[in-house]
Amino acid sequence: xxxxxxxPQSLIxxxxxxxxxxxxxENTAFDYxxxxxxxxxxxxxxxxxxxxxxSEKKEGRFTISFNKSAKQFSLHIMDSQPGDSATYFxxxxxxxxxxxxxxAGTKLIIKP
Amino acid sequence: SQTIHQWPATLVQPVGSPLxxxxxxxxxxxxxxxxxxxxxxxxxxxxFYSVGIGQISSExxxxxxxxxxxxxxFILSSKKLLLSDSGFYLCxxxxxxxxxxxxxxxxxxx
Numbered sequence: 001x002x003x004x005x006x007x008p009q010s011l012i013x014x015x016x017x018x019x020x021x022x023x024x025x026e027n028t029a030f031d032y033x034x035x036x037x038x039x040x041x042x043x044x045x046x047x048x049x050x051x052x053x054x055s056e057k058k059e060g061r062f063t064i065s066f067n068k069s070a071k072q073f074s075l076h077i078m079d080s081q082p083g084d085s086a087t088y089f090x091x092x093x094x095x096x097x098x099x100x101x102x103x104a105g106t107k108l109i110i111k112p
Numbered sequence: 113s114q115t116i117h118q119w120p121a122t123l124v125q126p127v128g129s130p131l132x133x134x135x136x137x138x139x140x141x142x143x144x145x146x147x148x149x150x151x152x153x154x155x156x157x158x159x160f161y162s163v164g165i166g167q168i169s170s171e172x173x174x175x176x177x178x179x180x181x182x183x184x185x186f187i188l189s190s191k192k193l194l195l196s197d198s199g200f201y202l203c204x205x206x207x208x209x210x211x212x213x214x215x216x217x218x219x220x221x222x
Contacts, residue, residue: 032209035135043202043213044156083148089156096145100211104155 002027004092006103013080014111021075023090028071030092033109034076034100035064038087048075048089060064114139118203118214125221131190132178133217135203138184144206145186147178149199150216158200162186193221 005024013019023033034049049074050057050064059063063098077084087107091100115138125131137143146157158171160178168178175194179187186203196222203214 034210041216041218043204043216046210046212049210098161098206098209099158100209102156107153 002101004090004101008091008097008106008107009104009108010107012109012111015080015082017080017110019077019080019084019089019108019110021088021108022072023074023103024070024072025092025101026071027092029094030101031095032093033064033073035062035108036089036091038088038089038105044089046080052059056092077108082110083111084108085110114205114212116203116205116212116214117178118201120217122218123220123221125193127195127221128192131181131188131193131197131219133188133201133203133219135186135188135214136184137205140184140205140207142183144211145180146206147186147188148202148204148210148213150202151199159170159188195221197221 007022011019031052035047036044037047038044048059048062048064050066052068055066063076066073087105089105090103093100117136145162148156149159150156160168160170162168162180165180165183175190177189201217201219204211
């Protein structure tokens, strides 16, 4: 119940395409869902986060879609660029808990 | 603004040797602090977290330990390294639910 399942494990998209990374959870107590971006040899960086009271959040070319009834959330990258090639992690947490429950990660490659 | 430092950036140590990795945070007070390990091509494994000086919670029982001697300093230690301790060690500081990661230490145990 504490797991966050992330798919796909890897993804290759042509430049300009819209990669979509999906995450699913079981624990309905989760109420904060961030996405992190990690480049090789670097620490992950917070990209965008959403709470379950909204269905969508956009920051630049990155959009989180949230489906509370299905217990799923996804990351979309509009007009993807080769510089977006990285590993993306979704996560979830419960109010008053200082820990994040992490997905396994998706290695994204954007082909020029 | 807040900054998080980790050192060393890379480390090669023989099996059985001790380990000390240090992490410091600037620009914030009383942060939550975290140590993660990431195996090559894998996800993030939480090792320890701390909500205050001297307060350490361990998530993985193994030959690693952590200490927080000062508010913004977090140290990861081992008395005797194992081959399986190789990996990318990441320190993070947190405010509420957000976590911000340092540059990491690449540890190779030979």
